[in-house]
Amino acid sequence: QVQLQESGPGLVKPSGTLSLTCAVSGGSISSSYWWSWVRQPPGKGLEWIGEIYHSGSTNYNPSLKSRVTISVDKSKNEFSLKLSSVTAADTAVYYCARKEYSGARRAFDYWGQGALVTVSS
Amino acid sequence: DIEMTQSPSSLSASVGDRVTIICRASHDISNYLNWYQQKPGKAPKLLIYPASSLQGGVPSRFSGSGSGTDFTLTISSLQFEDSATYFCQQSYSTPSFGQGTKLEI
Numbered sequence: 763q764v765q766l767q768e769s770g771p772g773l774v775k776p777s778g779t780l781s782l783t784c785a786v787s788g789g790s791i792s793s794s795y796w797w798s799w800v801r802q803p804p805g806k807g808l809e810w811i812g813e814i815y816h817s818g819s820t821n822y823n824p825s826l827k828s829r830v831t832i833s834v835d836k837s838k839n840e841f842s843l844k845l846s847s848v849t850a851a852d853t854a855v856y857y858c859a860r861k862e863y864s865g866a867r868r869a870f871d872y873w874g875q876g877a878l879v880t881v882s883s
Numbered sequence: 884d885i886e887m888t889q890s891p892s893s894l895s896a897s898v899g900d901r902v903t904i905i906c907r908a909s910h911d912i913s914n915y916l917n918w919y920q921q922k923p924g925k926a927p928k929l930l931i932y933p934a935s936s937l938q939g940g941v942p943s944r945f946s947g948s949g950s951g952t953d954f955t956l957t958i959s960s961l962q963f964e965d966s967a968t969y970f971c972q973q974s975y976s977t978p979s980f981g982q983g984t985k986l987e988i
Contacts, residue, residue, distance in 0.1 A: 808980040810978040810979065823977060824884070857927075866933040866974075868915065869929055869972070875925075
């Protein structure tokens with residue numbers, strides 16, 4: 763059973779950089795899946811941030827692209843998110859998720875428990 | 884960008900009821916549509932993808948249909964544990980989600 767676990771600071775200052783890591787267990791990050799970040803502001807809906815393949819190929823949400831970097835560390839079986847120049851609007855629960863990508867079967871089938879990140883001075 | 888619109892935003896129903904949630908896409912997305920269930924304080928759980936195929940372990944009272952721009956999620960006989968927020972998500976292009984439908988039982 764694949765498990766994902768987010769970790770990182772729960773508080774980030776405005777204009778700073780949000781950094782989170784997602785550790786993958788029960789499966790290899792080098793398998794044929796995309797590894798994604800999705801966020802959810804308190805009481806609101808879900809927003810896809812971006813994704814990475816084990817080869818290092820990435821795709822980002824155009825609305826966040828200028829501020830987002832997603833990287834992968836195959837030796838540690840984990841991937842990471844950096845979001846720069848954060849504001850209060852970036853306060854959210856950040857989820858990491860695995861995305862199956864096979865024909866029309868493209869969905870987030872495993873999720874981490876989520877990490878609340880608050881942007882505040 | 885493809886916008887996803889769900890209706891209703893919330894609904895209240897009783898155990899045993901049949902409920903339908905609608906999801907509309909701003910562009911034709913073929914059958915690249917997924918449904919998730921989210922309970923308070925928990926991560927979303929994949930229910931149906933693409934459009935009408937149940938994820939393993941999901942009760943058969945859940946069903947999905949539709950193609951193009953109009954999709955539905957139906958729960959045939961509500962159980963108390965179905966109380967949750969339901970999201971649709973398109974995977975045709977840059978992933979995007981509907982705003983959610985909160986179901987109270």
